[in-house]
Amino acid sequence: MKIRIKDIADRAGVSTGTIDRVIHGREEVSPGTRSRVLSILKEMRYEPDILASSLASRRPFRIAVLIPFHTPENWFWKDPMNGINNACSELNHFRIEVKEFLYDQFDKNGFLEKSVELLESFPDAVIAAPVFNHETREFFDRCHEQSIPFISMNDNIRHPEQVAYVGQDPRQSGAVAAQLMKTGTNGQGKILVISIARDMDNYNHILNREKGFREYWEKLNGSAVPEIITRAIPKDTYNYIKRTIGGMFEEFSDIRGIFVTNSRVYQVARFLHNTEQKNIMLVGYDLINPNIKYLNNDTIDYLISQKPHEQGYKALMTIFNALRLNKKPTPELLIPIDIICKENLCCYQV
Amino acid sequence: MKIRIKDIADRAGVSTGTIDRVIHGREEVSPGTRSRVLSILKEMRYEPDILASSLASRRPFRIAVLIPFHTPENWFWKDPMNGINNACSELNHFRIEVKEFLYDQFDKNGFLEKSVELLESFPDAVIAAPVFNHETREFFDRCHEQSIPFISMNDNIRHPEQVAYVGQDPRQSGAVAAQLMKTGTNGQGKILVISIARDMDNYNHILNREKGFREYWEKLNGSAVPEIITRAIPKDTYNYIKRTIGGMFEEFSDIRGIFVTNSRVYQVARFLHNTEQKNIMLVGYDLINPNIKYLNNDTIDYLISQKPHEQGYKALMTIFNALRLNKKPTPELLIPIDIICKENLCCYQV
DNA sequence: CTGAAAGCGCTTACAG
DNA sequence: CTGAAAGCGCTTACAG
Numbered sequence: 139m140k141i142r143i144k145d146i147a148d149r150a151g152v153s154t155g156t157i158d159r160v161i162h163g164r165e166e167v168s169p170g171t172r173s174r175v176l177s178i179l180k181e182m183r184y185e186p187d188i189l190a191s192s193l194a195s196r197r198p199f200r201i202a203v204l205i206p207f208h209t210p211e212n213w214f215w216k217d218p219m220n221g222i223n224n225a226c227s228e229l230n231h232f233r234i235e236v237k238e239f240l241y242d243q244f245d246k247n248g249f250l251e252k253s254v255e256l257l258e259s260f261p262d263a264v265i266a267a268p269v270f271n272h273e274t275r276e277f278f279d280r281c282h283e284q285s286i287p288f289i290s291m292n293d294n295i296r297h298p299e300q301v302a303y304v305g306q307d308p309r310q311s312g313a314v315a316a317q318l319m320k321t322g323t324n325g326q327g328k329i330l331v332i333s334i335a336r337d338m339d340n341y342n343h344i345l346n347r348e349k350g351f352r353e354y355w356e357k358l359n360g361s362a363v364p365e366i367i368t369r370a371i372p373k374d375t376y377n378y379i380k381r382t383i384g385g386m387f388e389e390f391s392d393i394r395g396i397f398v399t400n401s402r403v404y405q406v407a408r409f410l411h412n413t414e415q416k417n418i419m420l421v422g423y424d425l426i427n428p429n430i431k432y433l434n435n436d437t438i439d440y441l442i443s444q445k446p447h448e449q450g451y452k453a454l455m456t457i458f459n460a461l462r463l464n465k466k467p468t469p470e471l472l473i474p475i476d477i478i479c480k481e482n483l484c485c486y487q488v
Numbered sequence: 489m490k491i492r493i494k495d496i497a498d499r500a501g502v503s504t505g506t507i508d509r510v511i512h513g514r515e516e517v518s519p520g521t522r523s524r525v526l527s528i529l530k531e532m533r534y535e536p537d538i539l540a541s542s543l544a545s546r547r548p549f550r551i552a553v554l555i556p557f558h559t560p561e562n563w564f565w566k567d568p569m570n571g572i573n574n575a576c577s578e579l580n581h582f583r584i585e586v587k588e589f590l591y592d593q594f595d596k597n598g599f600l601e602k603s604v605e606l607l608e609s610f611p612d613a614v615i616a617a618p619v620f621n622h623e624t625r626e627f628f629d630r631c632h633e634q635s636i637p638f639i640s641m642n643d644n645i646r647h648p649e650q651v652a653y654v655g656q657d658p659r660q661s662g663a664v665a666a667q668l669m670k671t672g673t674n675g676q677g678k679i680l681v682i683s684i685a686r687d688m689d690n691y692n693h694i695l696n697r698e699k700g701f702r703e704y705w706e707k708l709n710g711s712a713v714p715e716i717i718t719r720a721i722p723k724d725t726y727n728y729i730k731r732t733i734g735g736m737f738e739e740f741s742d743i744r745g746i747f748v749t750n751s752r753v754y755q756v757a758r759f760l761h762n763t764e765q766k767n768i769m770l771v772g773y774d775l776i777n778p779n780i781k782y783l784n785n786d787t788i789d790y791l792i793s794q795k796p797h798e799q800g801y802k803a804l805m806t807i808f809n810a811l812r813l814n815k816k817p818t819p820e821l822l823i824p825i826d827i828i829c830k831e832n833l834c835c836y837q838v
Numbered sequence: 839c840t841g842a843a844a845g846c847g848c849t850t851a852c853a854g
Numbered sequence: 855c856t857g858a859a860a861g862c863g864c865t866t867a868c869a870g
Contacts, residue, residue: 142847153857158849168855189543189581190847193862197849231539231813313831321672321769321789354831419671439671463581474835477827481663481704485824492863503841508865518839540863543846547865845866854856 141184149182150175161186188232188463198233199462201226201454202261204253204277205291206243206269213426214401214446215243215267218291221450222265229458236454237261243269253277257284263461264288265453268295271342287461291453292444293342294470301460302467304453308343311442311475312350312399315421318440318477319395320354322419325362327394330386334371334379334402347399347423364394379405384413395419403441407432425478425486433480443476443486491534499532500525511536538582538813548583549812551576551804552611554603554627555641556593556619563776564751564796565593565617568641571800572615579808586804587611593619603627607634613811614638615803618645621692637811641803642794643692644820651810652817654803658693661792661825662700662749665771668790668827669745670704672769675712677744680736684721684729684752697749697773714744729755734763745769753791757782775828775836783830793826793836 143161147154152171159167160175161184167175208216219238226236237259239252249270256264257280264281266288268274274290278297281288287301294303319329331351333344348368355363367390371382383406387393396418398406403422410418411432420438422429424446432438452471459465478486493511497504502521509517510525511534517525528534558566569588576586587609589602599620606614607630614631616638618624624640628647631638637651644653669679681701683694698718705713717740721732733756737743746768748756753772760768761782771790772779782788802821809815828836 140847143849144847154848155850155858156856159856162849166855171855187543187581187847189539190862191849193537193539193543193864194847194849195862231537307835310831310834314829317829317831318671321668472835474826475832476824477829477832479664479667479827481660481667482825482827484660485657485822490863493865494863504864505842505866506840509840512865516839521839537863540846541865543848544863544865545846840870842869843867846864848862850861851859853858 140187141182142187143184146175146178146182146184150178185464192232195233198235199263199458200235200237200259200261201263201265201457202237202239202256202259204239204241204256204264204266206267207240212243214424215240217446218267218450218453221447221452222454223450224447225451225454225458229454232458232462234458246270246273249273253280257281257286260284261286263301263457265450265457266290267292269293271295287457289453289457291449292446302456302469302471304449304456304471304473306444306449306473306475308346309350309353311423311444312347312352313354314442314475314477315347315397315440316351316354318421319364319397319419320358320361322439323364323394325358325364327392328365328367328390329395329397330383330390330393331366331368331397331399332371332383332406333369333399334374334405335400336372336374344399351397351399374402374405376405376408380409380412383409387415393418395421398422400424401426401429403438404428404432407437411435411437425483430483433478433483436480439479441478443478445473445476449473490537491532492537493534496525496528496532496534500528535814542582545583548585549613549808550585550587550609550611551613551615551807552587552589552606552609554589554591554606554614554616556617557590562593564774565590567796568617568800568803571797571802572804573800574797575801575804575808579804582808582812584808596620596623599623603630607631607636610634611636613651613807615800615807616640617642619643621645637807639803639807641799642796652806652819652821654799654806654821654823656794656799656823656825658696659700659703661773661794662697662702663704664792664825664827665697665747665790666701666704668771669701669714669747669769670708670711672789673714673744675708675714677742678715678717678740679745679747680733680740680743681716681718681747681749682721682733682756683719683749684724684755685750686722686724694749701747701749724752724755726755726758730759730762733759737765743768745771748772750774751776751779753788754778754782757787761785761787775833780833783828783833786830789829791828793828795823795826799823 143154143157146157160172203222206215226234239256241252242248264286278288282299289301291304331348335344396406401424421440423442425443429441433441456467460467493504493507496507510522553572556565576584589606591599591602614636624645628638632649639651641654681698685694746756751774770788773792775793779791783791806817810817
């Protein structure tokens with residue numbers, strides 16, 4: 139019924155050791171035997187028994203993770219790592235090892251150092267989250283040269299050799315924000331779109347979210363469309379934000395909603411809360427603690443979750459399935475764009 | 489490092505066969521040996537290697553599923569079964585077998601017959617979705633007598649012996665619907681709460697959803713609160729629904745929103761669409777095809793997903809983890825209450 | 839009631 | 855370049 143290595147060996151008239159060598163592409167087999175065995179493997183549709191394989195093999199499957207570390211001010215990168223580790227412990231029977239190469243998301247050199255270190259450790263697979271686009275692309279090139287398969291998460295830089303991408307579609311999430319805004323404002327008045335980002339922090343995402351948000355209204359014909367005012371704020375300190383947003387409220391009348399394109403929405407919430415503006419619809423990103431606080435006191439209406447934990451979890455599962463179980467992955471594993479309000483918050487917190 | 493059966497055997501001065509017998513509670517061991525081995529197992533914190541165990545054992549792990557079958561008119565029960573089967577194929581290396589005992593959700597006798605049949609097959613574990621409360625409770629009693637562990641899904645009847653419950657909190661999902669309604673109507677005008685159910689179909693869920701919806705407004709102090717008009721419709725044919733809802737629109741003025749407490753929301757959507765009432769906010773349940781159609785043409789504003797596929801998937805994973813991997817499950821595995829609109833629909837479709 | 843031995847399907851030195 | 859044998863940790867008849 140089930141085809142074993144032994145069956146292949148009998149058919150090919152060689153020993154099981156040789157079959158094993160062919161299956162794992164070791165170079166110690168004569169070309170003739172190799173091709174004969176390969177065709178028998180295909181013909182008999184051999185599928186390895188991963189239980190037996192894991193049990194017999196000493197060497198663990200080593201996965202290297204190259205993502206930013208989190209800081210007290212920016213917890214975002216904690217959850218992906220947790221997701222990866224949770225997936226790892228679910229698979230612990232299969233002898234998987236995760237090694238973390240964490241870098242400072244504002245320090246390009248740090249990234250380069252870590253990526254060299256990673257390559258020198260010769261892992262079996264790589265999970266990486268691109269922050270520095272150009273440098274990550276080069277890093278992926280290097281992985282490919284060393285024949286190390288890699289998966290890209292959170293931001294899709296579409297390297298031709300990547301096993302898969304795991305993350306959200308930022309443009310689509312902008313459209314979701316717009317739909318919520320439409321429900322809440324009915325297309326009346328003005329809407330501010332605020333992007334708070336020091337450096338290039340999450341820059342791709344921000345641009346695409348803004349784009350998706352705008353496109354939503356452009357596609358809407360016939361209905362009322364609000365006036366949309368976009369502003370980038372290059373600092374994320376409260377005083378700076380307070381001044382900027384405060385200024386906008388003086389400049390523009392009839393503001394009905396604010397869409398903040400990343401996790402800094404709590405700073406805007408703080409402003410609205412302090413100035414007691416209760417009828418502004420506020421939508422932003424990410425279930426980080428300060429945001430949750432303002433969600434619970436009704437200052438933030440909705441948060442869009444990037445599901446960082448799930449991204450990490452799925453990244454590891456996907457690469458494991460692809461490499462160990464031979465299940466070819468979807469090239470783009472899109473993480474759902476969850477809409478979170480006070481009422482459904484509890485079931486999303488890991 | 490890792491404790492094996494052999495280590496236990498050496499320590500206890502018996503053979504590995506005996507250890508195996510103790511671990512699996514087979515009755516062919518003398519009481520003295522048994523208790524000695526048990527205490528050594530505990531002391532050395534033995535954890536079985538499930539790879540080796542699955543590899544060596546012939547017998548598959550047999551899981552019986554007792555849920556309603558789906559019909560052309562009601563596809564709801566298709567997805568849980570798919571979720572179970574998908575989980576099963578993900579675990580197929582571990583030799584799991586799923587056997588389906590599907591019953592007619594409107595036929596109590598059919599349920600009883602299937603449950604007898606199931607018990608006679610002596611499965612290793614049971615996944616069941618309660619429709620007939622009293623009868624399911626008795627069925628679970630019977631499972632307990634036969635020492636078959638069971639998990640309850642979709643509706644929690646809180647049997648004291650259940651391994652876990654996997655499903656949504658219907659009351660909380662009513663609150664989510666209310667929050668959406670508040671965003672869309674700002675608490676102005678009147679809101680209809682419509683429950684369309686022939687027989688007792690999903691009755692517990694409907695009551696709890698209504699309850700959660702009402703409680704939301706009760707907790708809201710200070711804000712505008714709409715007038716809420718609840719109505720049960722005992723038939724789900726379009727003509728009947730059209731007459732009833734049409735009548736309500738004649739009876740009440742200034743209706744701003746309609747909350748349909750189950751998947752029949754497409755019938756109300758059809759009415760709104762046919763009568764060209766565009767400014768009524770409409771919220772309902774479940775990503776079934778007719779609902780998706782009206783979501784895409786902007787008649788339904790939001791759907792709440794019960795994530796039936798995920799319920800099935802998690803039910804199987806939970807019982808497998810609990811019984812084969814000794815991971816004790818959360819007693820209530822609450823499935824997130826996803827809010828679906830046209831814009832985020834795509835990433836939720838399996 | 840208990841032990842010795844073979845086996846699950848694959849991998850890994852080792853010998854040639 | 856290839857094979858025979860031992861081993862991964864657990865389970866299962868079989869013999870006593």
